[in-house]
Amino acid sequence: MFGRMNRRYDTVVVGGGPAGMGAALGALDAGAGKVLVLERDGEAGGILNQCIHAGFGLQYFREELTGPEYAERFLAQVIDRDIDVMPSSYVTGLAVDSEGTKQVRVLNERAGLASIEAASVVLAMGCRERTRGSIRIPGTRPAGVLTAGLAQKLVNQKGYLPGKRVAILGSGDIGLIMARRLTLEGAEVVGVFELMPYSNGLNRNVVQCLDDYDIPMHLSTTVVEIHGRDRLEAITVAPVDAHLQPQLDKARKVPCDTLLLSIGLIPDNELARQIGIQLDPVTGGPVVSSTLETSLPGVFACGNVLHVHDVVDYVTAESLRAGGFAGEWSREIRRPKDSIQLVPGNNVRYCVPHTLSPDREHTVFMRVKQRVEPARLRVGGLMEKTLRFVIPAEMISLKIQPEMLDRFHGDRLTIDIDPA
Amino acid sequence: MSTENYVCIACPIGCPLELVHEGDQIVDVSGNKCVRGAKYARQEFTDPRRTFSTTVPIEGSNWARLPVKLAAPVPKDRILEAAQAVHQLRVQAPIRMGEVLARDLLGLDGVNVVATRSLGRA
Known part of the structure; x- marks a missing residue:
């Protein structure tokens, strides 16, 4: 070949x-x-x-x-x-x-x-996918702790069900979709645990993957310990305070044989x-x-x-x-070499690409650090746009026209996304 | 008059919908950014339905499972029953994407099981 x-x-x-x-x-x-x-x-x-x-x-x-x-x-x-x-x-x-x-x-x-x-x-x-090692969950190292994407491959392509009683850490879309998928395959999904006070997945996935099957989502809650010698037997979960620190006095044990991690890419x-x-x-x-x-x-x-x-x-x-x-x-x-440096300003975590050239139209992708509703997006003094809301989980796509950059004579262009 | 609140699942935007009704009569739908949202709210109030994807065992291919979808939605309270019916199917490679593997699942008109990828012989 x-x-x-x-x-x-x-x-x-x-x-x-x-x-x-x-x-x-x-x-x-x-x-x-x-x-x-x-x-x-x-x-x-x-x-x-x-x-x-x-x-x-x-x-x-x-x-x-x-x-x-x-x-x-x-x-x-x-x-x-x-x-x-x-x-x-x-x-x-x-x-x-x-x-x-x-x-x-x-x-x-x-x-x-x-x-x-x-x-x-x-x-x-x-x-x-990020793994257990990325967030260092304490406890033993039994079988049955795996990433949501790996579970997806096992179920959808290889035809293996990774467990019967499943907990999911992280509310990203892959985790939500696997909650529904495992339910359809006959497993019981005991709950989705999310560290943040909001879901990281799309609302429609919360509705059609969790609500439809009465799967509970526990916000501001995380997994603090893994139990089981050979196979996972239970996890301990605890609510977190405003600084995302687990409140161990309010911890409880959840029996399960599988823990899926949907904690980022x-x-x-x-x-x-x-x-x-x-x-x-x-x-x-x-x-x-x-x-x-x-x-x-x-x-x-x-x-x-x-x-x-x-x-x-x-x-x-x-x-x-x-x-x-x-x-x-x-x-x-x-x-021609780019002449303008794109700088993430207020509430902008990153923008890609990192530099621009005034000779053509650009599509800039960016993410915010924090939820703002409604939001005002400003590109230097060149343009302004109001957005209904911005959240870290949703990427923002912005077109920048060459006419706009023609009028710009600096070498650094800052993007800010502030409350409107 | 009473109201029902839904989150639209027609697209990733997920509009918050409000449906006002008088008994069985729908009076108003608001919150939707497009016609699909209004349609979804009405459907959800009168006869909630869902489609889903799953897999069926396939023989003679490199993969153990063939991904499939439903061509039309089933009543929400019959999703698990429909999934179990799909899981009874058995197929043999080769399969072409779009091939209909079963028609009118559970006797429901137009609820066909469709292959969502091609899988050749191993």
Whole structure:
């Protein structure tokens, strides 16, 4: 299989999920001749393949699709347009020679270790889940404590039910969706425990995944101990005070054989870190210019490896753009260097990209630190916009027009989101 | 007159809806940003329904389960019964996305079980 493949591509994409497929199509649209997608798993599609619930594609396809349907529609385009997809392939390194050509080192189960040449590379490795180790829950280390996404893969693709009596820590959408999923499969979900005083998931998921099945959500509550020697037997939960500290005098024991953790996602950036790409400590993803180019020239990033998105439609939009710039790069088209630094101001946790150029329209994604309702978003003195509400769990997407930046002569543009 | 409060599940916005009724008669729906919200509130008041996704065992494929969805919603109080009926199905690879695996589940018109991905032979 490997022997018949090219060893020289215009654009190589690392990761075959929605970001990687979008980037590959974007590169082709921008005129890249040969594009290769390297996928670690046995098939392309990424995490969409295990997200069997509906709710994808409302913006991009204008209809509600399940995850596998969204993935298959993209994969069909990728195959139609002669993009090479190499599954079961793990990228172990990336080197740049004196001419700027990239050498992508890839480990494939059949071909062994190989090197592929590329003019440009797109990083689209996605993200991974935070684990018990990330939040250091005290107690024993029995079987039955796993991330919500792993449980999703076990149930939806492998056909294993991880337990019969399930507690869920964290109210992110994956946790809520797994509460419903496990109920449909015959397990009892005893409750969702959320540290914060509000749910981190969408309201509609609280309604259709918890309320419909009378699954209780306990806000301002967390897991303080794990019990059980070989298998999980119970958890101790406790309410938290205003400083999020558990009130142990009010703790109670909840018997269960499974604890799902839905406590956040982190960009999977081992490769970027290893090759010395500059990372943003807030997003956990690379620092990128307005062409979504990382600190390594000709290496671009998009999707959840850049920053964690809430809906796949945004990932697709961003990836088509990143792939477009990577495709241009492979044709030796060089955009002018960005001249404006984008600075997160009041109540803005981060914005991506990190710099802008006045020569074209930009889409800026950002997240707030705190809930504000209603909110006023200000971009320097250039524009102002009122938003019904902003919450940390919902990403804000903002278009910035070139006419606006034309009038701007500074080199730092601050975004503030204050109460309106 | 009395009111019922719902959270719309038609899209990720999740509008808070208020439905005013006089007995069985709906008087007013407010809080919705689009027509789907009004439709949802009326449906939720008269005959609440849901669709869901689940999987069925598949033989001859690389994966043990084939993901499926319902083509039309079932009454909310029959979700678990419908899920159990879907779980009785058995399929064989290859399957094409969109293939109908069972029609009119539980005798409900249009409630077809549809494959949501293609799975080839292993």
